[in-house]
Amino acid sequence: MVKRRTLTREKVLVQANQLITEHGIDHLTIRELATALDVRPQSIYNYVSSLNDLVDQVGLDFVQRLGERLLEQLVGLAGNQALMVFAREMRRTCQQQPQLAMRLLNPSELADLTRTHAALVTLYRRMFASLHLEDHGQTRLAEVTLYRSALFGFIVQELGGFLRGTPAQLDQRFDQTMQLAIDQLPV
Numbered sequence: 001m002v003k004r005r006t007l008t009r010e011k012v013l014v015q016a017n018q019l020i021t022e023h024g025i026d027h028l029t030i031r032e033l034a035t036a037l038d039v040r041p042q043s044i045y046n047y048v049s050s051l052n053d054l055v056d057q058v059g060l061d062f063v064q065r066l067g068e069r070l071l072e073q074l075v076g077l078a079g080n081q082a083l084m085v086f087a088r089e090m091r092r093t094c095q096q097q098p099q100l101a102m103r104l105l106n107p108s109e110l111a112d113l114t115r116t117h118a119a120l121v122t123l124y125r126r127m128f129a130s131l132h133l134e135d136h137g138q139t140r141l142a143e144v145t146l147y148r149s150a151l152f153g154f155i156v157q158e159l160g161g162f163l164r165g166t167p168a169q170l171d172q173r174f175d176q177t178m179q180l181a182i183d184q185l186p187v
Helices: 009-021 030-037 051-074 079-096 098-104 114-130 139-158 167-182
Strands: none
Touching: 009 030, 009 051, 009 098, 009 167, 030 051, 051 079, 051 098, 051 114, 079 098, 079 139, 079 167, 098 139, 139 167
């Protein structure tokens, strides 16, 4: 049994991520998490206020890890190359946690995850501001929307099982789709 004093927020989030990966996000409960950690459910509430707060914290951790990986990979890159790296890393991260990613890419569910939503918005704004795409003129707004729509749309279709093909074929199709969207941006 994990003693309360050795239970940490990090352990709670790691175990929650593992349960999401193994059983899906819809099967995550405070009781299941407590059982997996070998603690009483009440102990979990020292780190989260509700199941929604737990999912929000897991989502926030997901976005923070994505941001850290992007910072590492984007050093020295700019323009179209940076946009492609951003797209590939977003897809790779979502593939690693498909259950969570589907929730985070669903606007109606993301509305309940306020901290995760704010972190995603901040991440996108930082990315687009660094490429001088933060101008909200109608043309740029449409082009940036096309890029995000292509990125999120492809990921949702892929994770939802709507796209057929080998992994190599899907990689090629993803790169082609994103290149078409990137070519529309005035970078």
